[in-house]
Amino acid sequence: MSEPALSKKVEKSKVVVPEGLWTKCVSCRQIIYEKELIRNYQVCPKCGHHHYLPAISRIELLLDDASFKEINSDLKSGDPLNFKASKSYKMSLKEAGFATALNEAIITGEGKIDGKKVCLSVMDFKFIGGSMGSVVGEKVARAADFAINKKLPFIVVCASGGARMQEGMLSLMQMAKTSMAVGKIHENKLPFISIMAHPTTGGVLASFPSLADIIIAEPKALIGFTGARVIERTIKERLPDGFQTAEFLLKHGMVDLIASRAEQKEIVSQLLGFMGY
């Protein structure tokens, strides 16, 4: 099976859903009835490919109906570096806000899974590639403190390209902040489960999601520290098929299990049960 580079797929998935009733699966190329795709949480009914799923829909997928209460929703990014490139950071933030109707790349809050109270944080890849800047770091840290205060299991769903370049070192330091935050979750003996969706890479992978008690990956998700292109350029070799996929990580002992969206809620609920919740 030869597949195109997964990093290219990420780019394509940004434009996967044209207006209208029908859409084309990026994996099997078959035409799918749009409403069916939405009902199926963006999993292709023909081939099972997991397309981009907005954070809001992930909350619906995992939590009991209407049980979610958001916290720290008002936090927004400033532009601490006054970062100007071809597009200013301020403009990127504005556009991301319009595209997702979110204030930032993560939603945090509390809710219930089969009646069990949890603290849930979900990243949204469409908000500047789900990148982690000051606000994402702060919201993860505050969510961890919230979970500790309320003695709740800590659950995160990641979809992120890594640290947010436009905030420079302030974003890199969020890796330390969030790793410390989940360190306190462990000290308090609270369960910590992370779900890695497509993609979970770079500085985000090298911080809080990798420190969970149990790591669940979505099928075929791209999960890796360094981008495939950078590795290829450095080692001047072609990368093996399936490199940095969820299945590759499972084989190398980096994730506990792979679960499709249809299974995720039940698995998380059962794991929480094993942990006494």
Add this chain to the structure above:
Amino acid sequence: MARFCMDFEKPVVELEDKLEQLKSLKAAGTGEIAHDIAELENQLERLKELIYKDLTAWQRVQIARHPQRPRVLDYINHIFSDFTELHGDRLYHDDPAIVGGLAHLEGDTFVVIGTQKGKNAKTNIKRNFGMPMPEGYRKALRLMKIAKKFNLPIITFIDTQGAYPGIGAEERGQAVAIAENLQFMSRLAVPIIAVNVGEGGSGGALAISVADRLIMLENSYYSVITPEGCASILWHDETKACDAAEALKITAEDLAKMKIADIIVKEPLGGAHRDVEKTYYILRKKLIDCYKELKTTCPNKKKLIEDREKKLNSIGRLTSV
């Protein structure tokens, strides 16, 4: 021996070469030549002031990468006594890009850890150009566990372009190796001082830099992405790295403003490599002072961990809707 010369310092190096030539003349000590030498030396000082004062971010990056700049083991060997290097992660390998061990400084025992680059093609290959594998970060973690057990303070030295980008590194968990160090260092109840002596390359540098105090040498830099990488993303053009270096705010001064760097250590004019003995002397003194200050400010473990938590939590800029 041919010297490595950065573009912006060409006039300095040319003048220095002329001066050397004059000095090597047989009659150098006498009459007119002596007068010319004195005159040139004067000019050179003024030129150095002019060129090395107010360096741009990109010029500092070039100094940080200078092949003759002291390496981490040079600092360790000149600053500490009795350095005993310890090897291996007890899991897979001994990564030569990370060095560490036990050493004395002014009568105190420290765990010392750092990234190690080579100085020429051969030693750079041996050291993998200072880019650690997961095994390197796990060796560092093992040494930090020794620090925890024996209640020893830690000093880390950073000089790396970043964690190694390779197939094996990914297979063996580069990301989780870094994450585990971040978590362990953020909660480890011994004093930790990190010193950036050259390049602070993203997560690969952060993995041994979570500390109570971050010291940066004047010409070191610390960045979320290499200036070249940033330029290629923003403008699809690596030659715009100088603009990226500026935009990313990566110098010691920038990072002190962001409260990420705590102490900036002045280097000899033109960079550490121009007077290495002086650099070792200044940094040694700063480390001793910094450790004293840290022990006074945080006399017990509780205060140490509380302050570290506050420090990490305070980094970042937020607004609200």
